[in-house]
Amino acid sequence: MENKRVGLLYILPWLIGLLVFTIYPFVSSLILSFTDYNIIYAPKFIGIQNYVNLFHDNTFWTSFIATVEYVVITVPLKLIFSLFIALLLNFKLRGINFYRTAYYIPSILGGNIAIAVMWRFLFANDGLVNQFLRILGIHPIGWFSTGVGAVIAISTLRIWEFGSTMVIFLAGLKDIPQELYEAAAVDGAGKVRTFFKVTIPLLTPIIFFNLVMQIIQSFQEFNGPYMITNGGPLNKTYLLSMMIYDNSFKYFNMGYGSAISWFLFVIILVFTLFVFRSSKYWVFYSDEGGGE
Structure with missing residues:
Protein backbone atom coordinates (compact mmCIF):
# COMPACT_ATOMS: atom_id res chain seq x y z
CA MET A 1 0.00 0.00 0.00
CA LEU A 32 -19.67 25.76 -24.81
CA SER A 33 -20.28 24.65 -28.39
CA PHE A 34 -23.99 24.47 -27.51
CA THR A 35 -24.05 27.97 -26.06
CA ASP A 36 -23.89 31.63 -27.04
CA TYR A 37 -20.89 32.80 -25.04
CA ASN A 38 -18.98 36.05 -25.52
CA ILE A 39 -16.59 35.49 -22.56
CA ILE A 40 -17.95 38.55 -20.70
CA TYR A 41 -21.46 37.34 -19.93
CA ALA A 42 -22.60 33.93 -18.76
CA PRO A 43 -23.09 31.28 -21.48
CA LYS A 44 -26.62 30.99 -22.88
CA PHE A 45 -27.74 27.55 -24.07
CA ILE A 46 -28.85 27.60 -27.73
CA GLY A 47 -28.74 23.89 -28.60
CA ILE A 48 -27.21 22.97 -31.96
CA GLN A 49 -27.60 26.46 -33.44
CA ASN A 50 -23.82 26.98 -33.63
CA TYR A 51 -23.49 23.82 -35.72
CA VAL A 52 -26.39 24.86 -37.94
CA ASN A 53 -24.75 28.24 -38.49
CA LEU A 54 -21.50 26.45 -39.21
CA PHE A 55 -22.88 24.58 -42.19
CA HIS A 56 -24.34 27.79 -43.64
CA ASP A 57 -21.12 29.77 -43.22
CA ASN A 58 -19.30 30.25 -46.54
CA THR A 59 -16.14 31.32 -44.71
CA PHE A 60 -16.15 28.05 -42.81
CA TRP A 61 -16.34 25.96 -46.00
CA THR A 62 -13.58 28.02 -47.61
CA SER A 63 -11.47 27.44 -44.50
CA PHE A 64 -12.29 23.73 -44.48
CA ILE A 65 -11.23 23.31 -48.11
CA ALA A 66 -8.03 25.29 -47.48
CA THR A 67 -7.22 23.09 -44.49
CA VAL A 68 -7.75 19.83 -46.38
CA GLU A 69 -5.66 21.10 -49.30
CA TYR A 70 -2.88 22.09 -46.90
CA VAL A 71 -2.87 18.62 -45.28
CA VAL A 72 -3.01 16.77 -48.61
CA ILE A 73 -0.04 18.79 -49.91
CA THR A 74 2.21 18.92 -46.88
CA VAL A 75 1.86 15.44 -45.36
CA PRO A 76 2.94 13.32 -48.37
CA LEU A 77 5.72 15.73 -49.37
CA LYS A 78 7.06 15.90 -45.82
CA LEU A 79 7.08 12.10 -45.50
CA ILE A 80 8.85 11.67 -48.84
CA PHE A 81 11.44 14.36 -48.07
CA SER A 82 12.03 13.00 -44.56
CA LEU A 83 12.55 9.48 -45.87
CA PHE A 84 14.93 10.72 -48.56
CA ILE A 85 17.09 12.57 -46.00
CA ALA A 86 16.97 9.58 -43.65
CA LEU A 87 18.28 7.35 -46.44
CA LEU A 88 21.18 9.73 -47.04
CA LEU A 89 22.00 9.92 -43.33
CA ASN A 90 21.87 6.16 -42.96
CA PHE A 91 25.26 5.80 -44.68
CA LYS A 92 28.33 5.36 -42.52
CA LEU A 93 30.31 8.49 -43.31
CA ARG A 94 32.80 10.60 -41.39
CA GLY A 95 31.03 13.25 -39.33
CA ILE A 96 27.60 11.75 -40.01
CA ASN A 97 26.43 12.55 -36.45
CA PHE A 98 27.02 16.24 -37.12
CA TYR A 99 24.84 16.11 -40.23
CA ARG A 100 22.11 14.23 -38.38
CA THR A 101 22.07 16.92 -35.70
CA ALA A 102 22.10 19.71 -38.28
CA TYR A 103 19.15 18.24 -40.17
CA TYR A 104 17.19 17.85 -36.94
CA ILE A 105 17.50 21.52 -35.99
CA PRO A 106 14.65 22.74 -38.29
CA SER A 107 12.25 20.51 -36.35
CA ILE A 108 13.17 22.38 -33.16
CA LEU A 109 13.04 25.87 -34.68
CA GLY A 110 10.10 25.39 -37.05
CA GLY A 111 7.40 26.29 -34.54
CA ASN A 112 9.20 29.47 -33.55
CA ILE A 113 7.43 32.73 -34.38
CA ALA A 114 10.74 34.26 -35.50
CA ILE A 115 11.16 31.49 -38.09
CA ALA A 116 7.67 32.17 -39.46
CA VAL A 117 8.50 35.89 -39.75
CA MET A 118 11.77 35.03 -41.49
CA TRP A 119 9.85 32.77 -43.89
CA ARG A 120 7.57 35.65 -44.78
CA PHE A 121 10.57 37.79 -45.72
CA LEU A 122 12.09 34.92 -47.73
CA PHE A 123 9.00 34.79 -49.96
CA ALA A 124 8.47 38.56 -50.16
CA ASN A 125 8.57 40.27 -53.57
CA ASP A 126 12.22 41.23 -53.01
CA GLY A 127 12.97 38.25 -50.79
CA LEU A 128 15.74 35.69 -51.11
CA VAL A 129 13.56 33.21 -53.04
CA ASN A 130 12.73 35.73 -55.79
CA GLN A 131 16.33 36.92 -55.89
CA PHE A 132 17.41 33.34 -56.52
CA LEU A 133 14.79 33.03 -59.28
CA ARG A 134 16.20 36.18 -60.92
CA ILE A 135 19.65 34.58 -60.98
CA LEU A 136 18.12 31.61 -62.82
CA GLY A 137 16.47 33.94 -65.30
CA ILE A 138 12.97 33.32 -63.94
CA HIS A 139 10.59 36.21 -63.44
CA PRO A 140 9.91 36.88 -59.71
CA ILE A 141 6.68 35.45 -58.34
CA GLY A 142 4.18 37.27 -56.16
CA TRP A 143 3.87 34.45 -53.64
CA PHE A 144 1.33 36.18 -51.42
CA SER A 145 -0.83 37.62 -54.21
CA THR A 146 -2.17 34.26 -55.43
CA GLY A 147 -3.71 31.36 -53.57
CA VAL A 148 -1.32 28.81 -55.07
CA GLY A 149 1.75 30.87 -54.22
CA ALA A 150 0.60 31.46 -50.64
CA VAL A 151 -0.11 27.75 -50.13
CA ILE A 152 3.36 26.91 -51.44
CA ALA A 153 4.90 29.43 -49.04
CA ILE A 154 3.26 28.02 -45.91
CA SER A 155 3.59 24.40 -47.05
CA THR A 156 7.34 24.64 -47.55
CA LEU A 157 7.73 25.77 -43.94
CA ARG A 158 5.86 22.70 -42.74
CA ILE A 159 7.93 20.43 -44.98
CA TRP A 160 11.12 22.11 -43.78
CA GLU A 161 10.28 20.98 -40.23
CA PHE A 162 11.14 17.39 -41.12
CA GLY A 163 13.63 16.65 -38.32
CA SER A 164 11.52 14.53 -35.98
CA THR A 165 9.96 12.55 -38.82
CA MET A 166 13.41 11.98 -40.32
CA VAL A 167 14.80 10.68 -37.01
CA ILE A 168 11.97 8.14 -36.73
CA PHE A 169 12.59 6.97 -40.30
CA LEU A 170 16.31 6.71 -39.55
CA ALA A 171 15.61 4.52 -36.52
CA GLY A 172 13.41 2.30 -38.68
CA LEU A 173 16.10 1.98 -41.35
CA LYS A 174 18.65 0.88 -38.76
CA ASP A 175 16.28 -1.87 -37.56
CA ILE A 176 16.16 -3.52 -41.00
CA PRO A 177 18.43 -6.60 -40.91
CA GLN A 178 21.45 -6.24 -43.18
CA GLU A 179 21.08 -9.89 -44.16
CA LEU A 180 17.99 -9.03 -46.19
CA TYR A 181 19.96 -6.58 -48.34
CA GLU A 182 22.71 -9.16 -48.80
CA ALA A 183 20.15 -11.77 -49.85
CA ALA A 184 18.58 -9.33 -52.32
CA ALA A 185 22.01 -8.58 -53.80
CA VAL A 186 22.69 -12.32 -54.21
CA ASP A 187 19.35 -12.67 -56.05
CA GLY A 188 20.49 -9.95 -58.45
CA ALA A 189 18.16 -7.19 -57.22
CA GLY A 190 19.31 -3.65 -57.97
CA LYS A 191 19.18 -0.66 -55.65
CA VAL A 192 15.77 0.50 -56.84
CA ARG A 193 14.17 -2.94 -56.64
CA THR A 194 15.71 -3.56 -53.22
CA PHE A 195 14.31 -0.24 -52.00
CA PHE A 196 10.75 -1.07 -53.08
CA LYS A 197 10.84 -4.78 -52.23
CA VAL A 198 12.80 -4.75 -48.98
CA THR A 199 13.12 -1.26 -47.48
CA ILE A 200 9.62 0.09 -48.07
CA PRO A 201 7.70 -3.04 -46.90
CA LEU A 202 9.74 -3.21 -43.69
CA LEU A 203 9.30 0.53 -43.14
CA THR A 204 5.51 0.51 -43.52
CA PRO A 205 4.90 0.45 -39.72
CA ILE A 206 7.11 3.54 -39.40
CA ILE A 207 5.39 5.17 -42.39
CA PHE A 208 2.03 4.43 -40.79
CA PHE A 209 3.06 6.04 -37.48
CA ASN A 210 4.53 9.13 -39.15
CA LEU A 211 1.49 9.45 -41.41
CA VAL A 212 -0.95 9.48 -38.49
CA MET A 213 1.14 11.94 -36.48
CA GLN A 214 1.62 14.31 -39.42
CA ILE A 215 -2.08 14.29 -40.30
CA ILE A 216 -3.00 15.25 -36.74
CA GLN A 217 -0.35 17.96 -36.53
CA SER A 218 -1.06 19.43 -39.98
CA PHE A 219 -4.78 19.79 -39.29
CA GLN A 220 -3.88 21.83 -36.18
CA GLU A 221 -1.29 24.05 -37.90
CA PHE A 222 -1.55 27.66 -36.81
CA ASN A 223 1.69 29.63 -36.32
CA GLY A 224 3.05 29.44 -39.86
CA PRO A 225 -0.09 30.40 -41.82
CA TYR A 226 -1.06 33.03 -39.24
CA MET A 227 2.30 34.78 -39.31
CA ILE A 228 3.15 34.34 -43.00
CA THR A 229 -0.12 34.94 -44.86
CA ASN A 230 -2.69 35.67 -42.11
CA GLY A 231 -5.17 33.63 -44.11
CA GLY A 232 -4.81 35.50 -47.39
CA PRO A 233 -5.26 35.99 -50.19
CA LEU A 234 -9.07 35.66 -50.25
CA ASN A 235 -8.95 33.17 -47.34
CA LYS A 236 -7.03 30.65 -49.46
CA THR A 237 -4.76 29.91 -46.50
CA TYR A 238 -7.33 30.63 -43.78
CA LEU A 239 -7.07 27.31 -41.94
CA LEU A 240 -9.66 26.07 -39.45
CA SER A 241 -7.27 26.62 -36.55
CA MET A 242 -7.11 30.31 -37.48
CA MET A 243 -10.89 30.51 -37.75
CA ILE A 244 -11.19 28.98 -34.28
CA TYR A 245 -8.76 31.56 -32.89
CA ASP A 246 -10.48 34.52 -34.57
CA ASN A 247 -13.98 33.56 -33.47
CA SER A 248 -12.96 32.68 -29.93
CA PHE A 249 -10.50 35.46 -29.05
CA LYS A 250 -10.91 38.16 -31.71
CA TYR A 251 -14.70 38.26 -32.13
CA PHE A 252 -15.36 36.88 -28.61
CA ASN A 253 -17.72 34.25 -29.96
CA MET A 254 -16.44 31.38 -27.85
CA GLY A 255 -19.46 29.17 -28.46
CA TYR A 256 -19.06 29.31 -32.24
CA GLY A 257 -15.30 28.84 -31.96
CA SER A 258 -15.86 25.75 -29.79
CA ALA A 259 -18.25 24.33 -32.39
CA ILE A 260 -15.59 24.77 -35.10
CA SER A 261 -12.99 23.11 -32.88
CA TRP A 262 -15.24 20.10 -32.39
CA PHE A 263 -15.87 19.87 -36.10
CA LEU A 264 -12.10 19.91 -36.60
CA PHE A 265 -11.77 17.17 -33.98
CA VAL A 266 -14.28 15.01 -35.88
CA ILE A 267 -12.46 15.61 -39.19
CA ILE A 268 -9.12 14.59 -37.66
CA LEU A 269 -10.82 11.52 -36.18
CA VAL A 270 -12.29 10.54 -39.56
CA PHE A 271 -8.96 10.90 -41.38
CA THR A 272 -7.13 8.99 -38.64
CA LEU A 273 -9.67 6.16 -38.60
CA PHE A 274 -9.44 5.92 -42.40
CA VAL A 275 -5.66 5.49 -42.16
CA PHE A 276 -6.07 2.87 -39.43
CA ARG A 277 -8.67 0.96 -41.42
CA SER A 278 -6.59 1.07 -44.59
CA SER A 279 -3.41 -0.01 -42.78
CA LYS A 280 -4.30 -3.70 -43.01
CA TYR A 281 -3.86 -3.47 -46.78
CA TRP A 282 -0.45 -1.81 -46.88
CA VAL A 283 1.25 -2.06 -43.47
CA PHE A 284 3.37 -5.18 -43.02
CA TYR A 285 4.99 -6.39 -39.83
CA SER A 286 8.04 -8.64 -39.67
CA ASP A 287 6.18 -11.39 -37.80
CA GLU A 288 3.67 -11.52 -40.66
CA GLY A 289 6.37 -12.09 -43.27
CA GLY A 290 5.59 -8.77 -44.98
CA GLY A 291 9.21 -8.16 -45.87
CA GLU A 292 9.69 -11.39 -47.76
Missing part, protein backbone atom coordinates in the same frame (compact mmCIF):
# COMPACT_ATOMS: atom_id res chain seq x y z
CA GLU A 2 2.87 2.33 0.82
CA ASN A 3 4.43 1.72 -2.62
CA LYS A 4 1.12 2.57 -4.28
CA ARG A 5 0.95 5.86 -2.39
CA VAL A 6 4.49 6.75 -3.36
CA GLY A 7 3.77 5.87 -7.00
CA LEU A 8 0.60 7.97 -6.95
CA LEU A 9 2.57 10.87 -5.46
CA TYR A 10 5.07 10.69 -8.32
CA ILE A 11 2.39 10.81 -11.03
CA LEU A 12 0.22 13.36 -9.20
CA PRO A 13 1.66 16.38 -11.09
CA TRP A 14 0.93 14.63 -14.40
CA LEU A 15 -2.61 13.74 -13.28
CA ILE A 16 -3.26 17.34 -12.24
CA GLY A 17 -1.93 18.59 -15.57
CA LEU A 18 -4.09 16.07 -17.44
CA LEU A 19 -7.24 17.10 -15.59
CA VAL A 20 -6.66 20.87 -15.64
CA PHE A 21 -5.08 21.38 -19.07
CA THR A 22 -6.58 18.54 -21.13
CA ILE A 23 -9.76 16.93 -19.83
CA TYR A 24 -11.34 20.09 -18.38
CA PRO A 25 -10.83 22.23 -21.55
CA PHE A 26 -11.91 19.26 -23.69
CA VAL A 27 -15.23 18.83 -21.88
CA SER A 28 -15.75 22.59 -21.45
CA SER A 29 -15.36 23.23 -25.19
CA LEU A 30 -18.02 20.61 -25.93
CA ILE A 31 -20.45 22.27 -23.51
Whole structure:
Protein backbone atom coordinates (compact mmCIF):
# COMPACT_ATOMS: atom_id res chain seq x y z
CA MET A 1 0.00 0.00 0.00
CA GLU A 2 2.87 2.33 0.82
CA ASN A 3 4.43 1.72 -2.62
CA LYS A 4 1.12 2.57 -4.28
CA ARG A 5 0.95 5.86 -2.39
CA VAL A 6 4.49 6.75 -3.36
CA GLY A 7 3.77 5.87 -7.00
CA LEU A 8 0.60 7.97 -6.95
CA LEU A 9 2.57 10.87 -5.46
CA TYR A 10 5.07 10.69 -8.32
CA ILE A 11 2.39 10.81 -11.03
CA LEU A 12 0.22 13.36 -9.20
CA PRO A 13 1.66 16.38 -11.09
CA TRP A 14 0.93 14.63 -14.40
CA LEU A 15 -2.61 13.74 -13.28
CA ILE A 16 -3.26 17.34 -12.24
CA GLY A 17 -1.93 18.59 -15.57
CA LEU A 18 -4.09 16.07 -17.44
CA LEU A 19 -7.24 17.10 -15.59
CA VAL A 20 -6.66 20.87 -15.64
CA PHE A 21 -5.08 21.38 -19.07
CA THR A 22 -6.58 18.54 -21.13
CA ILE A 23 -9.76 16.93 -19.83
CA TYR A 24 -11.34 20.09 -18.38
CA PRO A 25 -10.83 22.23 -21.55
CA PHE A 26 -11.91 19.26 -23.69
CA VAL A 27 -15.23 18.83 -21.88
CA SER A 28 -15.75 22.59 -21.45
CA SER A 29 -15.36 23.23 -25.19
CA LEU A 30 -18.02 20.61 -25.93
CA ILE A 31 -20.45 22.27 -23.51
CA LEU A 32 -19.67 25.76 -24.81
CA SER A 33 -20.28 24.65 -28.39
CA PHE A 34 -23.99 24.47 -27.51
CA THR A 35 -24.05 27.97 -26.06
CA ASP A 36 -23.89 31.63 -27.04
CA TYR A 37 -20.89 32.80 -25.04
CA ASN A 38 -18.98 36.05 -25.52
CA ILE A 39 -16.59 35.49 -22.56
CA ILE A 40 -17.95 38.55 -20.70
CA TYR A 41 -21.46 37.34 -19.93
CA ALA A 42 -22.60 33.93 -18.76
CA PRO A 43 -23.09 31.28 -21.48
CA LYS A 44 -26.62 30.99 -22.88
CA PHE A 45 -27.74 27.55 -24.07
CA ILE A 46 -28.85 27.60 -27.73
CA GLY A 47 -28.74 23.89 -28.60
CA ILE A 48 -27.21 22.97 -31.96
CA GLN A 49 -27.60 26.46 -33.44
CA ASN A 50 -23.82 26.98 -33.63
CA TYR A 51 -23.49 23.82 -35.72
CA VAL A 52 -26.39 24.86 -37.94
CA ASN A 53 -24.75 28.24 -38.49
CA LEU A 54 -21.50 26.45 -39.21
CA PHE A 55 -22.88 24.58 -42.19
CA HIS A 56 -24.34 27.79 -43.64
CA ASP A 57 -21.12 29.77 -43.22
CA ASN A 58 -19.30 30.25 -46.54
CA THR A 59 -16.14 31.32 -44.71
CA PHE A 60 -16.15 28.05 -42.81
CA TRP A 61 -16.34 25.96 -46.00
CA THR A 62 -13.58 28.02 -47.61
CA SER A 63 -11.47 27.44 -44.50
CA PHE A 64 -12.29 23.73 -44.48
CA ILE A 65 -11.23 23.31 -48.11
CA ALA A 66 -8.03 25.29 -47.48
CA THR A 67 -7.22 23.09 -44.49
CA VAL A 68 -7.75 19.83 -46.38
CA GLU A 69 -5.66 21.10 -49.30
CA TYR A 70 -2.88 22.09 -46.90
CA VAL A 71 -2.87 18.62 -45.28
CA VAL A 72 -3.01 16.77 -48.61
CA ILE A 73 -0.04 18.79 -49.91
CA THR A 74 2.21 18.92 -46.88
CA VAL A 75 1.86 15.44 -45.36
CA PRO A 76 2.94 13.32 -48.37
CA LEU A 77 5.72 15.73 -49.37
CA LYS A 78 7.06 15.90 -45.82
CA LEU A 79 7.08 12.10 -45.50
CA ILE A 80 8.85 11.67 -48.84
CA PHE A 81 11.44 14.36 -48.07
CA SER A 82 12.03 13.00 -44.56
CA LEU A 83 12.55 9.48 -45.87
CA PHE A 84 14.93 10.72 -48.56
CA ILE A 85 17.09 12.57 -46.00
CA ALA A 86 16.97 9.58 -43.65
CA LEU A 87 18.28 7.35 -46.44
CA LEU A 88 21.18 9.73 -47.04
CA LEU A 89 22.00 9.92 -43.33
CA ASN A 90 21.87 6.16 -42.96
CA PHE A 91 25.26 5.80 -44.68
CA LYS A 92 28.33 5.36 -42.52
CA LEU A 93 30.31 8.49 -43.31
CA ARG A 94 32.80 10.60 -41.39
CA GLY A 95 31.03 13.25 -39.33
CA ILE A 96 27.60 11.75 -40.01
CA ASN A 97 26.43 12.55 -36.45
CA PHE A 98 27.02 16.24 -37.12
CA TYR A 99 24.84 16.11 -40.23
CA ARG A 100 22.11 14.23 -38.38
CA THR A 101 22.07 16.92 -35.70
CA ALA A 102 22.10 19.71 -38.28
CA TYR A 103 19.15 18.24 -40.17
CA TYR A 104 17.19 17.85 -36.94
CA ILE A 105 17.50 21.52 -35.99
CA PRO A 106 14.65 22.74 -38.29
CA SER A 107 12.25 20.51 -36.35
CA ILE A 108 13.17 22.38 -33.16
CA LEU A 109 13.04 25.87 -34.68
CA GLY A 110 10.10 25.39 -37.05
CA GLY A 111 7.40 26.29 -34.54
CA ASN A 112 9.20 29.47 -33.55
CA ILE A 113 7.43 32.73 -34.38
CA ALA A 114 10.74 34.26 -35.50
CA ILE A 115 11.16 31.49 -38.09
CA ALA A 116 7.67 32.17 -39.46
CA VAL A 117 8.50 35.89 -39.75
CA MET A 118 11.77 35.03 -41.49
CA TRP A 119 9.85 32.77 -43.89
CA ARG A 120 7.57 35.65 -44.78
CA PHE A 121 10.57 37.79 -45.72
CA LEU A 122 12.09 34.92 -47.73
CA PHE A 123 9.00 34.79 -49.96
CA ALA A 124 8.47 38.56 -50.16
CA ASN A 125 8.57 40.27 -53.57
CA ASP A 126 12.22 41.23 -53.01
CA GLY A 127 12.97 38.25 -50.79
CA LEU A 128 15.74 35.69 -51.11
CA VAL A 129 13.56 33.21 -53.04
CA ASN A 130 12.73 35.73 -55.79
CA GLN A 131 16.33 36.92 -55.89
CA PHE A 132 17.41 33.34 -56.52
CA LEU A 133 14.79 33.03 -59.28
CA ARG A 134 16.20 36.18 -60.92
CA ILE A 135 19.65 34.58 -60.98
CA LEU A 136 18.12 31.61 -62.82
CA GLY A 137 16.47 33.94 -65.30
CA ILE A 138 12.97 33.32 -63.94
CA HIS A 139 10.59 36.21 -63.44
CA PRO A 140 9.91 36.88 -59.71
CA ILE A 141 6.68 35.45 -58.34
CA GLY A 142 4.18 37.27 -56.16
CA TRP A 143 3.87 34.45 -53.64
CA PHE A 144 1.33 36.18 -51.42
CA SER A 145 -0.83 37.62 -54.21
CA THR A 146 -2.17 34.26 -55.43
CA GLY A 147 -3.71 31.36 -53.57
CA VAL A 148 -1.32 28.81 -55.07
CA GLY A 149 1.75 30.87 -54.22
CA ALA A 150 0.60 31.46 -50.64
CA VAL A 151 -0.11 27.75 -50.13
CA ILE A 152 3.36 26.91 -51.44
CA ALA A 153 4.90 29.43 -49.04
CA ILE A 154 3.26 28.02 -45.91
CA SER A 155 3.59 24.40 -47.05
CA THR A 156 7.34 24.64 -47.55
CA LEU A 157 7.73 25.77 -43.94
CA ARG A 158 5.86 22.70 -42.74
CA ILE A 159 7.93 20.43 -44.98
CA TRP A 160 11.12 22.11 -43.78
CA GLU A 161 10.28 20.98 -40.23
CA PHE A 162 11.14 17.39 -41.12
CA GLY A 163 13.63 16.65 -38.32
CA SER A 164 11.52 14.53 -35.98
CA THR A 165 9.96 12.55 -38.82
CA MET A 166 13.41 11.98 -40.32
CA VAL A 167 14.80 10.68 -37.01
CA ILE A 168 11.97 8.14 -36.73
CA PHE A 169 12.59 6.97 -40.30
CA LEU A 170 16.31 6.71 -39.55
CA ALA A 171 15.61 4.52 -36.52
CA GLY A 172 13.41 2.30 -38.68
CA LEU A 173 16.10 1.98 -41.35
CA LYS A 174 18.65 0.88 -38.76
CA ASP A 175 16.28 -1.87 -37.56
CA ILE A 176 16.16 -3.52 -41.00
CA PRO A 177 18.43 -6.60 -40.91
CA GLN A 178 21.45 -6.24 -43.18
CA GLU A 179 21.08 -9.89 -44.16
CA LEU A 180 17.99 -9.03 -46.19
CA TYR A 181 19.96 -6.58 -48.34
CA GLU A 182 22.71 -9.16 -48.80
CA ALA A 183 20.15 -11.77 -49.85
CA ALA A 184 18.58 -9.33 -52.32
CA ALA A 185 22.01 -8.58 -53.80
CA VAL A 186 22.69 -12.32 -54.21
CA ASP A 187 19.35 -12.67 -56.05
CA GLY A 188 20.49 -9.95 -58.45
CA ALA A 189 18.16 -7.19 -57.22
CA GLY A 190 19.31 -3.65 -57.97
CA LYS A 191 19.18 -0.66 -55.65
CA VAL A 192 15.77 0.50 -56.84
CA ARG A 193 14.17 -2.94 -56.64
CA THR A 194 15.71 -3.56 -53.22
CA PHE A 195 14.31 -0.24 -52.00
CA PHE A 196 10.75 -1.07 -53.08
CA LYS A 197 10.84 -4.78 -52.23
CA VAL A 198 12.80 -4.75 -48.98
CA THR A 199 13.12 -1.26 -47.48
CA ILE A 200 9.62 0.09 -48.07
CA PRO A 201 7.70 -3.04 -46.90
CA LEU A 202 9.74 -3.21 -43.69
CA LEU A 203 9.30 0.53 -43.14
CA THR A 204 5.51 0.51 -43.52
CA PRO A 205 4.90 0.45 -39.72
CA ILE A 206 7.11 3.54 -39.40
CA ILE A 207 5.39 5.17 -42.39
CA PHE A 208 2.03 4.43 -40.79
CA PHE A 209 3.06 6.04 -37.48
CA ASN A 210 4.53 9.13 -39.15
CA LEU A 211 1.49 9.45 -41.41
CA VAL A 212 -0.95 9.48 -38.49
CA MET A 213 1.14 11.94 -36.48
CA GLN A 214 1.62 14.31 -39.42
CA ILE A 215 -2.08 14.29 -40.30
CA ILE A 216 -3.00 15.25 -36.74
CA GLN A 217 -0.35 17.96 -36.53
CA SER A 218 -1.06 19.43 -39.98
CA PHE A 219 -4.78 19.79 -39.29
CA GLN A 220 -3.88 21.83 -36.18
CA GLU A 221 -1.29 24.05 -37.90
CA PHE A 222 -1.55 27.66 -36.81
CA ASN A 223 1.69 29.63 -36.32
CA GLY A 224 3.05 29.44 -39.86
CA PRO A 225 -0.09 30.40 -41.82
CA TYR A 226 -1.06 33.03 -39.24
CA MET A 227 2.30 34.78 -39.31
CA ILE A 228 3.15 34.34 -43.00
CA THR A 229 -0.12 34.94 -44.86
CA ASN A 230 -2.69 35.67 -42.11
CA GLY A 231 -5.17 33.63 -44.11
CA GLY A 232 -4.81 35.50 -47.39
CA PRO A 233 -5.26 35.99 -50.19
CA LEU A 234 -9.07 35.66 -50.25
CA ASN A 235 -8.95 33.17 -47.34
CA LYS A 236 -7.03 30.65 -49.46
CA THR A 237 -4.76 29.91 -46.50
CA TYR A 238 -7.33 30.63 -43.78
CA LEU A 239 -7.07 27.31 -41.94
CA LEU A 240 -9.66 26.07 -39.45
CA SER A 241 -7.27 26.62 -36.55
CA MET A 242 -7.11 30.31 -37.48
CA MET A 243 -10.89 30.51 -37.75
CA ILE A 244 -11.19 28.98 -34.28
CA TYR A 245 -8.76 31.56 -32.89
CA ASP A 246 -10.48 34.52 -34.57
CA ASN A 247 -13.98 33.56 -33.47
CA SER A 248 -12.96 32.68 -29.93
CA PHE A 249 -10.50 35.46 -29.05
CA LYS A 250 -10.91 38.16 -31.71
CA TYR A 251 -14.70 38.26 -32.13
CA PHE A 252 -15.36 36.88 -28.61
CA ASN A 253 -17.72 34.25 -29.96
CA MET A 254 -16.44 31.38 -27.85
CA GLY A 255 -19.46 29.17 -28.46
CA TYR A 256 -19.06 29.31 -32.24
CA GLY A 257 -15.30 28.84 -31.96
CA SER A 258 -15.86 25.75 -29.79
CA ALA A 259 -18.25 24.33 -32.39
CA ILE A 260 -15.59 24.77 -35.10
CA SER A 261 -12.99 23.11 -32.88
CA TRP A 262 -15.24 20.10 -32.39
CA PHE A 263 -15.87 19.87 -36.10
CA LEU A 264 -12.10 19.91 -36.60
CA PHE A 265 -11.77 17.17 -33.98
CA VAL A 266 -14.28 15.01 -35.88
CA ILE A 267 -12.46 15.61 -39.19
CA ILE A 268 -9.12 14.59 -37.66
CA LEU A 269 -10.82 11.52 -36.18
CA VAL A 270 -12.29 10.54 -39.56
CA PHE A 271 -8.96 10.90 -41.38
CA THR A 272 -7.13 8.99 -38.64
CA LEU A 273 -9.67 6.16 -38.60
CA PHE A 274 -9.44 5.92 -42.40
CA VAL A 275 -5.66 5.49 -42.16
CA PHE A 276 -6.07 2.87 -39.43
CA ARG A 277 -8.67 0.96 -41.42
CA SER A 278 -6.59 1.07 -44.59
CA SER A 279 -3.41 -0.01 -42.78
CA LYS A 280 -4.30 -3.70 -43.01
CA TYR A 281 -3.86 -3.47 -46.78
CA TRP A 282 -0.45 -1.81 -46.88
CA VAL A 283 1.25 -2.06 -43.47
CA PHE A 284 3.37 -5.18 -43.02
CA TYR A 285 4.99 -6.39 -39.83
CA SER A 286 8.04 -8.64 -39.67
CA ASP A 287 6.18 -11.39 -37.80
CA GLU A 288 3.67 -11.52 -40.66
CA GLY A 289 6.37 -12.09 -43.27
CA GLY A 290 5.59 -8.77 -44.98
CA GLY A 291 9.21 -8.16 -45.87
CA GLU A 292 9.69 -11.39 -47.76
